[in-house]
Amino acid sequence: MMNSIILNAATRLLVALLLLFSVYMLLRGHNLPGGGFIGGLIGSTGFILYAIAQGPTACRKALNFEPQNIAMVGLGIALAAGVYPVFFNDAFFTGQWWFIGDRSTGDYIPISSVLVFDIGVYLVVFGAILTLVLALEDEV
Amino acid sequence: MAKSGVEVPRLAGGPAGWVSVLIPAALFVWFAQFLGPVAAGETPLIGFDWVPSMGIRLEMLVDGLSLTFALLITGIGTLVTLYTTSYLGKHPEYPRFVLYLMTFMVGMLGLVLADNLIALFVFWEITTISSYLLIGFTSDSAKSRRSALQALLVTGTGGLAFLAGTILLGQAAGTYSLAEIRGMGDAIRNHEHYIPILILFLAGAFTKSAQFPFHFWLPNAMAAPTPVSAYLHSATMVKGGVYLMARMNPTLGGTEPWFWALVIAGGFTTVFASVLAIRQTDIKQVLAYTTLMALGALTLFIGAGSSDAIKAAMIFLVVHSLYKAALFLMIGIVDHETGTREVADLRGLARKMPVTFLAGALAAISMAGIPPFFGFIGKEFLYKAGLEATTAQLWITGTIFAASVLMFVAAGIAVARPFLGSLPEKFKDVHEGPWPMWIGPFILGALSLFFGIYSDIPEFWMVGPATDAVYGSDVSVDLYLFREVNAAFILSMITFGVGFILYLMHARIRDALAAIIQANPLKFDPGWDRTLDGVKALAEFQTRHLQSGVLTRYVFIIFATFAVTTGFTLWAQDALNFQLDIAAELDGLEFKHWAVLVFITAGAILTALTGSRMTAIAALGVVGIGVALLFIMFSAPDVAITQLLVETLVVVLVAVAMLKLPHLGVRTSEPNRPVHAMLSIAVGTVTTLVLVAVLQTDLDLRLTEYFNATSYYEAFGSNIVNVILVDFRALDTFGEIAVVVIAALSAYALLRGTRYGSIREEEDR
Numbered sequence: 001m002m003n004s005i006i007l008n009a010a011t012r013l014l015v016a017l018l019l020l021f022s023v024y025m026l027l028r029g030h031n032l033p034g035g036g037f038i039g040g041l042i043g044s045t046g047f048i049l050y051a052i053a054q055g056p057t058a059c060r061k062a063l064n065f066e067p068q069n070i071a072m073v074g075l076g077i078a079l080a081a082g083v084y085p086v087f088f089n090d091a092f093f094t095g096q097w098w099f100i101g102d103r104s105t106g107d108y109i110p111i112s113s114v115l116v117f118d119i120g121v122y123l124v125v126f127g128a129i130l131t132l133v134l135a136l137e138d139e140v
Numbered sequence: 141m142a143k144s145g146v147e148v149p150r151l152a153g154g155p156a157g158w159v160s161v162l163i164p165a166a167l168f169v170w171f172a173q174f175l176g177p178v179a180a181g182e183t184p185l186i187g188f189d190w191v192p193s194m195g196i197r198l199e200m201l202v203d204g205l206s207l208t209f210a211l212l213i214t215g216i217g218t219l220v221t222l223y224t225t226s227y228l229g230k231h232p233e234y235p236r237f238v239l240y241l242m243t244f245m246v247g248m249l250g251l252v253l254a255d256n257l258i259a260l261f262v263f264w265e266i267t268t269i270s271s272y273l274l275i276g277f278t279s280d281s282a283k284s285r286r287s288a289l290q291a292l293l294v295t296g297t298g299g300l301a302f303l304a305g306t307i308l309l310g311q312a313a314g315t316y317s318l319a320e321i322r323g324m325g326d327a328i329r330n331h332e333h334y335i336p337i338l339i340l341f342l343a344g345a346f347t348k349s350a351q352f353p354f355h356f357w358l359p360n361a362m363a364a365p366t367p368v369s370a371y372l373h374s375a376t377m378v379k380g381g382v383y384l385m386a387r388m389n390p391t392l393g394g395t396e397p398w399f400w401a402l403v404i405a406g407g408f409t410t411v412f413a414s415v416l417a418i419r420q421t422d423i424k425q426v427l428a429y430t431t432l433m434a435l436g437a438l439t440l441f442i443g444a445g446s447s448d449a450i451k452a453a454m455i456f457l458v459v460h461s462l463y464k465a466a467l468f469l470m471i472g473i474v475d476h477e478t479g480t481r482e483v484a485d486l487r488g489l490a491r492k493m494p495v496t497f498l499a500g501a502l503a504a505i506s507m508a509g510i511p512p513f514f515g516f517i518g519k520e521f522l523y524k525a526g527l528e529a530t531t532a533q534l535w536i537t538g539t540i541f542a543a544s545v546l547m548f549v550a551a552g553i554a555v556a557r558p559f560l561g562s563l564p565e566k567f568k569d570v571h572e573g574p575w576p577m578w579i580g581p582f583i584l585g586a587l588s589l590f591f592g593i594y595s596d597i598p599e600f601w602m603v604g605p606a607t608d609a610v611y612g613s614d615v616s617v618d619l620y621l622f623r624e625v626n627a628a629f630i631l632s633m634i635t636f637g638v639g640f641i642l643y644l645m646h647a648r649i650r651d652a653l654a655a656i657i658q659a660n661p662l663k664f665d666p667g668w669d670r671t672l673d674g675v676k677a678l679a680e681f682q683t684r685h686l687q688s689g690v691l692t693r694y695v696f697i698i699f700a701t702f703a704v705t706t707g708f709t710l711w712a713q714d715a716l717n718f719q720l721d722i723a724a725e726l727d728g729l730e731f732k733h734w735a736v737l738v739f740i741t742a743g744a745i746l747t748a749l750t751g752s753r754m755t756a757i758a759a760l761g762v763v764g765i766g767v768a769l770l771f772i773m774f775s776a777p778d779v780a781i782t783q784l785l786v787e788t789l790v791v792v793l794v795a796v797a798m799l800k801l802p803h804l805g806v807r808t809s810e811p812n813r814p815v816h817a818m819l820s821i822a823v824g825t826v827t828t829l830v831l832v833a834v835l836q837t838d839l840d841l842r843l844t845e846y847f848n849a850t851s852y853y854e855a856f857g858s859n860i861v862n863v864i865l866v867d868f869r870a871l872d873t874f875g876e877i878a879v880v881v882i883a884a885l886s887a888y889a890l891l892r893g894t895r896y897g898s899i900r901e902e903e904d905r
Contacts, residue, residue: 029866082871114867
């Protein structure tokens with residue numbers, strides 16, 4: 001924990017920005033640079049910054065969940081996204097797609113089990129890194 | 141307590157007890173329905189599709205041999221589990237015992253019924269593992285743990301050899317189906333891999349069936365509770381090896397190596413074990429060694445291979461299972477009621493335990509080979525086969541004669557000694573065991589008599605079909621008690637005479653044998669311990685040198701291995717045989733490339749020279765960011781972003797960790813520094829050479845083109861990297877994130893453990 005006023009003030013803004021940016025990276029990943037892995041890394045950077053500025057206890061409180069639980073839930077979501085197609089007689093991990101809106105005009109929102117899988121990846125990376133960093137910071 | 145209505149007989153052990161008895165009983169009845177078809181010469185294949193998409197079927201091959209085994213396994217299994225309800229029913233771990241015993245039974249049934257060799261191997265291992273658990277059931281005794289481990293290691297090692305043999309045989313035959321392999325005997329015997337296959341199969345069979353020199357685990361396995369000894373180590377599991385040899389006889393048998401390997405090992409085990417049997421003072425050990433003798437005899441006669449010999453082996457298989465299980469169960473009752481199994485202590489129990497005595501006597505008379513018991517028929521056919529053998533006639537007949545004489549003596553030691561004579565004072569209050577205990581040995585003993593008198597019953601239903609299956613073609617089997625005074629009959633009479641004389645003086649023989657064995661320097665059990673100690677010392681040696689716990693050394697070993705193996709591969713593959721025009725390569729670089737290169741180089745030099753850890757890690761971060769810039773310049777934004785983020789995180793992580801570490805001090809004084817410098821130069825050089833060499837080959841763009849063409853139309857995504865990660869290769873990614881979670885949890889546990897000092901405290905205790 002650093003007693004720096006500038007860092008403290010900047011962190012409040014930066015954490016929110018980084019988290020928002022991480023979700024943006026996650027969602028756009030299928031078509032542009034980004035994805036669950038990168039998103040998870042960015043998201044965890046936000047909380048690491050917070051932990052450096054405010055200390056690990058405050059960071060845990062802000063997280064609300066134990067980071068290792070977040071990672072486990074992410075793994076569960078990824079697995080569920082993989083198992084889901086099996087119920088439709090597709091092979092394990094076959095992507096399932098739904099298009100909300102009119103596909104022919106290009107005015108639609110694509111939703112897929114692949115996105116759910118990527119959200120799982122995001123949570124795993126996010127949770128795993130925070131598990132490590134917070135455990136190390138507790139140490140100090 | 142008077143109750144109206146039908147009273148359900150109560151079993152100790154509760155529901156687990158009932159389940160354990162009913163399952164084998166039901167299976168016995170189910171298998172009995174095949175007796176008719178099999179006796180009529182059919183070999184039903186019962187199976188179901190397991191993985192139909194890959195053409196894998198689980199099939200059971202029911203022929204005379206497997207049916208005989210299946211009936212022995214389930215029949216004796218029923219009696220043994222019933223016995224166990226009384227023997228162990230009040231044990232707090234009784235349900236666990238039942239679980240192990242049932243697991244074993246399933247494994248054993250699968251072993252004898254499997255048509256697929258790989259399935260046979262799997263079941264083989266199940267019997268090995270459940271045997272380990274059963275021998276070690278009294279896990280608070282160091283002796284029983286040692287015996288269990290010994291049995292596991294010996295039979296497990298044999299099992300591995302058997303697996304290798306199975307694969308070789310499968311390759312040679314082109315199929316793993318026993319039903320198909322059986323018809324390919326000539327092709328297999330002339331195959332170039334015949335000898336390795338034979339050696340590997342026999343290694344499996346000899347360890348499982350405790351043939352010399354792998355015999356030592358079986359007597360030690362008697363540390364198991366008595367029902368286990370009766371079931372696994374006399375009637376069923378140890379016969380798994382015999383089953384394998386019998387099953388393989390049409391395929392691998394009939395050659396010189398097969399003949400001599402089995403006849404010599406079997407014959408030697410037979411004599412060796414029956415001599416040692418006489419030497420024992422614990423009746424259970426006497427029975428253990430006579431079991432070895434029986435296994436030796438079975439091996440010997442399967443090896444001899446003539447139709448008479450196979451017939452004799454199959455008769456003896458049934459004979460032995462019946463009387464040996466009965467005798468083990470009998471000595472279990474004696475032990476349970478009196479608390480001892482020592483020959484010297486037990487006397488005159490017949491009056492106190494009449495039913496047990498009757499059951500034991502029936503079995504022992506069969507074991508001694510006295511007419512009109514089934515054991516007599518077994519012995520007559522063994523003699524007949526031995527006398528009519530064309531090769532090694534004297535060896536076969538001689539060993540079986542010696543063994544039969546000593547078997548007669550052993551039968552006397554096992555039953556006549558403890559039950560006859562005057563009852564000592566201390567056994568005045570001994571009483572008969574409960575009915576679930578004596579019913580088993582009684583039925584088995586009675587069957588030994590019944591099969592002797594009505595010998596056409598086992599002949600028609602079991603021995604005949606089994607002999608056909610093992611011999612590979614039809615053999616006329618005609619069992620009889622007495623037909624004429626022939627050589628075999630005369631030999632039997634001599635056996636009784638010599639056996640009786642030896643029995644009368646067996647105490648003196650035992651002492652003499654004990655003295656001889658004491659003087660013999662070659663002992664297997666201590667030898668086993670020395671071998672294990674050697675393995676442990678080797679493990680300790682390599683752990684001390686490779687797993688030192690010093691991070692620097694781990695990193696050194698990993699990088700040195702990388703540099704040496706990769707460098708060697710480059711040299712061996714002649715990958716460095718190219719012309720490189722360095723000037724032309726450098727010509728293409730623009731100013732921004734040069735800038736990044738300088739950036740990276742400066743970071744690397746700073747890392748190597750600085751005296752502060754913090755500076756070093758920050759400088760390493762500079763190198764990483766430089767690499768990320770390179771990725772951006774060559775249009776790989778995904779990789780670049782990831783690289784950038786990972787570099788940032790690594791710096792943060794290491795920086796946090798470093799706050800805990802001591803200062804480095806003056807590193808130049810370290811004696812290892814020149815060595816480390818050389819290693820880093822070597823790793824750097826090798827990596828550079830690999831990269832340059834890779835660039836010399838044509839870039840294969842097939843995958844890129846494939847993903848370019850399909851990722852949008854099949855996976856609706858235009859970022860190929862991401863589409864590969866989450867869709868095309870999603871299973872890989874899933875495996876990777878699982879690893880990430882496991883790594884994080886492990887690190888968390890380690891950090892937490894050291895923080896509270898719990899790990900260190902555990903070690904100190």
